[in-house]
Amino acid sequence: MTNANPFALRSTVEFELPPFAEIKDEHYLPAFYEGCQQHLAEVQAILDTPGAATFENTIVALEKSGQMLMRTLLVFFNKSSSDTSDALDVIEEEMAPKLAAHQDAVNLNPALFARIKALYDNRESINLNGEDSWLLERYYKDLIHAGAHLTESERDRLKQLNEELSKLETQFSKNLLADTNDLAVLVETIEELDGLSENEIASAAAAAKDRGHEGKWLIGMVNFSGNPVLDSLTNRELRKKIMQESLLKGNRPNSNDNKPVLLQMVKLRAERAKLFGNDTHAEHIIAVQTAEHPDNVHAMLRKIAPAAIRNAKAEAEDLKKSAGTEIESWDWGFYTEQVRLEKYNIDTTKMRPYFELESVLKNGVFFAVNKLFGITFKERPDLVTYHPEARAFEVNNEDGSKVGLFIGDFYTRDSKRGGAWMNNLVDQNFLFNQLPVVVNNLNIPKPPTGKPTLLTFDETTTLFHEFGHALHGLLSQVKYPRVSGTSVQRDFVEFPSQVNEMWILWPEVVENYARHHETGEKLPQEWIDNLKAASTFNEGHATTSYLAAAILDLAWHSLNSEEAALVNDVEAFEAQAIKDYGLDFEPVPTRYRSTYFSHIFAGGYSAGYYGYIWSEVLDADTVDWFKENGGLLRENGEHFKNTLLGRGGSIDSMQMFRNFRGRDSKIEPLLKRRGLL
Helix, strand or coil: CCCCCCCCCCCCCHHHCCCCCCCCHHHHHHHHHHHHHHHHHHHHHHHCCCCCCCHHHHHHHHHHCCHHHHHHHHHHHHHHHHCCCHHHHHHHHHHHHHHHHHHHHHHCCHHHHHHHHHHHHCHHHHCCCHHHHHHHHHHHHHHHHHCCCCCHHHHHHHHHHHHHHHHHHHHHHHHHHHHHHHCCEEECCHHHHCCCCHHHHHHHHHHHHHCCCCCCEEECCCCCCCCHHHHCCCCHHHHHHHHHHHCCCCCCCCCCCCHHHHHHHHHHHHHHHHHCCCCCHHHHHHCCCCCCCHHHHHHHHHHHHHHHHHHHHHHHHHHHHHHCCCCCHHHHHHHHHHHHHHHHCCCHHHHHHHCEHHHHHHHHHHHHHHHHHCCEEEECCCCCCCCCCCEEEEEECCCCCEEEEEEEEEECCCCCCCCCEEEEEECCECCCCECCEEEEEEEECCCCCCCCCECCHHHHHHHHHHHHHHHHHHCCCCCCHHHCCCCCCCCCCCHHHHHHHHHCCCHHHHHHHCECCCCCCECCHHHHHHHHHCCCCCHHHHHHHHHHHHHHHHHHCCCCHHHHHHCCCHHHHHHHHHHHCCCCCCCCCCCCCHHHCHHHHCCCCCCCCCHHHHHHHHHHHHHHHHHHCCCCCHHHHHHHHHHCHHHCCCCCHHHHHHHHHCCCCCCHHHHHHCCCC
């Protein structure tokens, strides 16, 4: 490891964008190992500091430690999620347990915990300002949550559990990507694709060609249950095949079978929770979220579930009348579009020419945030990113001062995991005077060269949503990296992203971006009005599907260690969990089945998938606030930024909401939005 390694020193590229032109696969492992050694040496230097612990020589010193490791982590895991390879998979398999062990070496160090505890116990006499005081509290409580207070033998077992779990999470993700690619449906004749747009058919042809099947068409799987093409594909047998393949991801008796992986994870997580003195993993995880306890989550979800399933069954009856037959899961999207057309005169397939990617991004997403926050975006093709399709945009304030860098990576590829997400490459902070570099990843099918990228309404929604996360990172104005941007409690993190969806049909915004890509014609006002009138249409299905997944997550993670050891049939367990909540309805499958539920078995959402609807309570209440205060106004944006978005995780999440809203949240706006009142 030398200074020639691109991770050795802070980047000198503008915005400290990692020097991707120089980074090669062989740089990662040396940087990881050296980064871990440097970090441990820096922690030891803190422990060797003479005299009593102070905020500066302990907490601030910890904030300054591990910089090389962090640079490597942020770049590697962005790359491995958005553009992996066999070489990166091998590196991740090697490093996952070692990184878990390294984290434990810091978090479970008894001498470090003693220093921080001494500071925390005397915090009243230290006279810290608000952000410093909150940072100290975060360090202390996070170390408690990590197990720093446990006995030596308990810490040793905890380290073993964390290492094994990190291996299993990596294996789950690897299996799922391989099985998702393997389950893509190959179509032999173009006639079978009746109902799809010219663009969708061309994308399917290009995908088939990429796999060596020129002259055929390939329908790739997505990360959730079902597929967007089911909304318009007239061939019922092909719809059935696509849906059934979708539900099989990670659940076949092959080398990608995720059932044994997740069962072992559930057992180990339950054992780990017991070490912490909790009955279940859910109790341990939710204790540090805004919900505080699983009972509070269930209390909220049980207010919603009965109305959701009731609405879903009523919707199924409407679809049955249109179809003239019983509705199966592969029929739902197709006949929903027909009933939507009959009831509200909405044909979402006809809207796609009005949702062209460049216009949605620049004239929609960027336009709205410019109106709210005064920031502007300038594409920087001269900046080298981690993939040719990942585009960099410089973000500036009105006065020309720099805000940060936004990278948009919009297209699906075999090397990218499913779904949509936001990553950080550089965290905003004043400690090192760093500006944020944030990435949005989507999975939009790439059209053939020269063809426009026409989005579905759902993909348009996803673009606005993910940019809400990006805003949370870009507008951060905090001193310490640990509390920058989206570093908030997990059941709060979806809140700003969901708020950003409100601008999709806001009159000033939709008029600016939703224009026919050939004629420039505006999206007809009648269609916009109809979309708003139909805002609760199909919400029974959407809410039931989501709740079933949230309940499934809670069910797996509400098992104690004895109960977890007895579960051996994944399909039977998930069916019973959903049935026990009254959400079992065959035409509406859970949004994620266990074997492809990456949020909870390969991501950071275990016992936390409820967070989307928990955050939506805040979101719906916030949307009401914007409407009551005139909507897309700079003063509204400034208030939202100054009280909430810009604060990152530097104060308590719910206090931030109260600072913004002037009171605690209410659930009624959410129930009204989803048609559940």
